[in-house]
Amino acid sequence: MSHRVLVEAGPAAGVAVLKFRNPPVNALSLEMLMELVISLEKLENDKAVRGIVITAENPGIFLAGLDLTEMCGRNPAHYAKYWEAVQELWLRLYQSSKVLVAAINGACPAGGCLASLTCDYRVMADNPKYTIGLNETQLGIIAPFWFKDTLVNTVGHRAAEQALQLGTLFPPAKALQVGIVDQVVPEEQLQSAALSVMAQWLAIPDHARQLTKTMMRKPTVDQLVKQREADIQSFVGLISQDSIQRALQTYLQKLRQKKG
Numbered sequence: 693m694s695h696r697v698l699v700e701a702g703p704a705a706g707v708a709v710l711k712f713r714n715p716p717v718n719a720l721s722l723e724m725l726m727e728l729v730i731s732l733e734k735l736e737n738d739k740a741v742r743g744i745v746i747t748a749e750n751p752g753i754f755l756a757g758l759d760l761t762e763m764c765g766r767n768p769a770h771y772a773k774y775w776e777a778v779q780e781l782w783l784r785l786y787q788s789s790k791v792l793v794a795a796i797n798g799a800c801p802a803g804g805c806l807a808s809l810t811c812d813y814r815v816m817a818d819n820p821k822y823t824i825g826l827n828e829t830q831l832g833i834i835a836p837f838w839f840k841d842t843l844v845n846t847v848g849h850r851a852a853e854q855a856l857q858l859g860t861l862f863p864p865a866k867a868l869q870v871g872i873v874d875q876v877v878p879e880e881q882l883q884s885a886a887l888s889v890m891a892q893w894l895a896i897p898d899h900a901r902q903l904t905k906t907m908m909r910k911p912t913v914d915q916l917v918k919q920r921e922a923d924i925q926s927f928v929g930l931i932s933q934d935s936i937q938r939a940l941q942t943y944l945q946k947l948r949q950k951k952g
């Protein structure tokens with residue numbers, strides 16, 4: 693039984709809707725990562741499901757990215773377990789044989805942006821409060837190569853380099869211009885727009901679309917698969933550094949003080 697991930701049958705045949713529900717901000721905790729991986733595995737094995745709309749149960753925050761409390765003040769074994777789960781989620785999403793459409797109904801920073809970038813198509817609600825991007829440098833950390841490659845594959849090298857160096861969080865119109873999202877629609881039309889684009893993608897025969905997707909994504913997937921363990925060790929080494937821990941603690945404190 694999953695608490696942090698809700699899977700519903702969509703209104704259209706062959707479509708499931710996967711909703712994030714991990715209050716307060718849908719941060720990707722270890723538990724949430726594990727529940728997502730299990731839910732995605734079940735959907736992947738369900739032949740009746742051809743497409744998945746991915747969204748947040750409550751509008752406002754799509755995904756707040758990785759859970760910073762999983763990366764602060766823990767031990768190396770925990771960091772290794774956490775990073776392996778982050779890798780696993782990315783691999784499941786990026787290699788999914790289903791059509792994935794992200795219906796972005798809230799803030800979508802860092803790991804949240806990465807999750808949406810693994811989808812085949814992104815529709816974002818036109819709300820200036822919502823932003824999307826890989827903002828890691830703003831936290832004093834570096835997006836790993838497979839985060840970077842996923843962005844490059846979406847927007848191209850130059851736009852990715854600029855966005856990554858500056859850690860830019862784009863509001864909807866700018867995100868559309870850069871190509872991080874494919875469509876921006878009025879908030880109340882988000883789900884219908886996602887279902888409409890899903891119908892277009894499902895009009896293509898599955899086997900042809902799936903093989904094409906695999907062909908396009910395999911080089912990026914292979915890069916991580918062949919060095920998964922080294923990538924984990926690299927993450928553990930970097931995240932354990934005092935300077936990185938201080939930077940993350942400072943960022944978390946700023947988030948907490950925002951309210952006070």
Ligand SMILES: CCCCCCCC/C=C\CC(=O)SCCNC(=O)CCNC(=O)[C@H](O)C(C)(C)COP(=O)(O)OP(=O)(O)OC[C@H]1O[C@@H](n2cnc3c(N)ncnc32)[C@H](O)[C@@H]1OP(=O)(O)O
Nearest residue numbers: 719756757758759760761799801802803833834930947948
């Ligand atoms: C060299 C080092 C190499 C290391 C490699 C690492 C590579 C990858 C690393 C990271 C990728 C990531 O995903 S890092 C996470 C990035 N996420 C963010 O920057 C988002 C931060 N959050 C926000 O901007 C906002 O919270 C929000 C826009 C998502 C929502 O704003 P809102 O005002 O609605 O809510 P609050 O800000 O008041 O937050 C409520 C509550 O939640 C806590 N919170 C928020 N985000 C996170 C998070 N990502 N992880 C854990 N906790 C989070 C926030 O602190 C508040 O907590 P309290 O209620 O206790 O105050």
